[in-house]
Amino acid sequence: MAPRTRKAAASPSPAAHNGDTPPAPPPEDDAPPTPSTGVDALLAPVATLEREEVKVNNASPTDMKHACDDALKRFLSRPDLFKQIHTHTDVRLALGWLSVLIAGGTGLYGWRVPFEQSKPGVWAGVLLYVFLTLAQTLYSYFIEGDIVFVGKRKTFDKRIVTERITITSRTTPSSPHAPPGYALGLSYLRSASGGKSLLGKGRASEERPYTDFFDEHGVMDQDRFERWVGAVVGRVMDGKAE
Amino acid sequence: MFADELKTLRRLGVRHVLLQILNFVSVLASGLMIWKGLGLITNTESPIVVVLSGSMEPAFYRGDLLFLTNPPNQRYQTGDITVYKIPGADIPIVHRVLETHDLVNKDKDLVAASPLAQKQLLLTKGDNNHIDDIELYQGLEWLERKHIVGKVRGFLPYVGYVTIAMNDFPQLKYALLGGLGLLALVQRE
Numbered sequence: 001m002a003p004r005t006r007k008a009a010a011s012p013s014p015a016a017h018n019g020d021t022p023p024a025p026p027p028e029d030d031a032p033p034t035p036s037t038g039v040d041a042l043l044a045p046v047a048t049l050e051r052e053e054v055k056v057n058n059a060s061p062t063d064m065k066h067a068c069d070d071a072l073k074r075f076l077s078r079p080d081l082f083k084q085i086h087t088h089t090d091v092r093l094a095l096g097w098l099s100v101l102i103a104g105g106t107g108l109y110g111w112r113v114p115f116e117q118s119k120p121g122v123w124a125g126v127l128l129y130v131f132l133t134l135a136q137t138l139y140s141y142f143i144e145g146d147i148v149f150v151g152k153r154k155t156f157d158k159r160i161v162t163e164r165i166t167i168t169s170r171t172t173p174s175s176p177h178a179p180p181g182y183a184l185g186l187s188y189l190r191s192a193s194g195g196k197s198l199l200g201k202g203r204a205s206e207e208r209p210y211t212d213f214f215d216e217h218g219v220m221d222q223d224r225f226e227r228w229v230g231a232v233v234g235r236v237m238d239g240k241a242e
Numbered sequence: 243m244f245a246d247e248l249k250t251l252r253r254l255g256v257r258h259v260l261l262q263i264l265n266f267v268s269v270l271a272s273g274l275m276i277w278k279g280l281g282l283i284t285n286t287e288s289p290i291v292v293v294l295s296g297s298m299e300p301a302f303y304r305g306d307l308l309f310l311t312n313p314p315n316q317r318y319q320t321g322d323i324t325v326y327k328i329p330g331a332d333i334p335i336v337h338r339v340l341e342t343h344d345l346v347n348k349d350k351d352l353v354a355a356s357p358l359a360q361k362q363l364l365l366t367k368g369d370n371n372h373i374d375d376i377e378l379y380q381g382l383e384w385l386e387r388k389h390i391v392g393k394v395r396g397f398l399p400y401v402g403y404v405t406i407a408m409n410d411f412p413q414l415k416y417a418l419l420g421g422l423g424l425l426a427l428v429q430r431e
Contacts, residue, residue, distance in 0.1 A: 052249065066430050089257050096264045103271035110278055115287035126279045133272070 058218035082151025099132035266426035286392035292402030297368030310392030337366040
C-alpha cells in the first residue's frame with residue numbers, strides 16, 4: 001500500500017462523520033485536548049487513494065466476510081493507526097507446521113525402519129500429532145474464537161498511552177426478511193505507563209447487511225465500508241475517554 | 243487464469259501464504275497419520291491393499307480392496323486368507339492357507355501354553371490356481387509368521403481400480419495432487 005502522507009490524511013475528507021474533524025495536524029506534533037480528534041481524521045478514508053478493485057462472489061457469505069475482514073485489516077493497519085498483533089496467527093502457524101513436520105518425520109521413520117522395530121517410534125509420532133492437532137483445535141475454538149484483528153497503538157501525550165483494540169466479526173444468517181449481514185464487535189482498552197493505569201475501556205458492536213457494501217457484480221465499495229468501520233472505531237475510542 | 247487469486251495472495255502477505263500452504267500440507271499430513279495409526283491398531287504395515295491378480299477368484303477379483311489385521315496372539319488356521327510378502331519379491335500375494343504346522347521345540351519336555359510360543363509354519367495356495375505356492379516362496383519350504391502382512395477381514399469390490407489406475411498412469415497421481423494443492427491454496431477456510 002502506498003504510504004499515506006499527512007497532508008492527504010488531513011485534507012477535507014468527503015465524509016466528516018463526527019462533524020468535528022477540522023483538518024487536524026498530526027497528533028504527535030501537539031497535545032490536543034482529546035487525543036481522538038487526530039485519530040478521527042485518520043479514520044476517514046482517503047477518496048483520492050487508488051485502490052485495487054475487490055471483486056468477490058456475492059452469492060457466498062464466506063467470500064464476502066473474508067473480503068470485509070481483509071479490508072478491515074488493511075484499513076486499520078495503516079502506519080498512523082493500529083499496528084496489527086499477529087499472536088493468534090503465529091500460534092496457529094507454529095502448532096500447524098510443527099504437527100506437519102512431526103507427521104513427515106514419523107512417515108519417513110516408518111518407511112525406513114522395518115515395521116516391527118518402528119512401532120514404538122511411530123506410536124510416539126502419531127500420539128504427538130493427535131495431541132498437537134487437538135491443541136490447535138481447542139486454541140482456535142476457545143481462545144481465538146471470532147477474532148479477526150488485534151491491534152496496538154502507542155501515542156505520546158505527556159506520557160506513553162497504549163491503546164489496544166480487538167475486533168471480532170461474524171456473518172449473521174439471512175432470513176426471508178433480511179439479507180446476510182456482517183456483525184462487527186469491538187473491544188477497546190486504553191492504558192498508560194505500561195498497562196498499569198487504565199484510562200478507558202469501550203465495547204461496541206454493529207451490524208450491516210452485506211448488500212450495503214457489495215453491488216450486484218460483487219464489487220466491494222471499500223470507501224463506504226471504511227467509513228462505517230471508521231465511525232464505529234471512532235465511537236468506541238471516544239466513548240469512555242478520560 | 244488465476245490472476246485474481248494471485249493478486250489477492252500478493253496483497254495479503256507472507257503469513258497468509260504460509261497459512262494457505264499449511265492448509266494443503268496438513269491435509270496430506272493428517273491422511274498420512276490416519277494411515278499410520280490404522281497400521282498400528284491393526285498391527286500390520288499395510289492395513290488396506292488392492293488385489294492385482296485373479297488368483298483368488300471367485301472370492302476376490304482384480305481391483306478389490308481388502309482390509310487386513312494381524313492379531314499377534316492368534317494362530318493362523320487353514321482357510322484364513324493371508325497377504326504375505328517374500329523377502330526379495332516386490333509385491334505381496336493374497337492366497338489362502340492350505341496347511342499349518344507348529345515347530346515344536348524338541349529340547350524341552352514342556353509345551354508352552356501361549357498359542358504362539360511355537361513358531362508357526364504355513365503353506366498357501368490361491369483358490370484359482372491348480373498348484374500350491376511352493377514355487378513362489380523362492381527357496382523357502384514354509385512361510386513363517388514374520389512373512390505375513392495380515393489376514394483378510396473384509397473387502398470392498400471395484401474400489402481398488404482407482405489405485406491401479408494411479409499406479410499405471412503416474413500422471414494421474416500428479417495431476418490429482420496438483421489439482422488438490424491448487425484448490426487448497428486459493429480457497430480460504
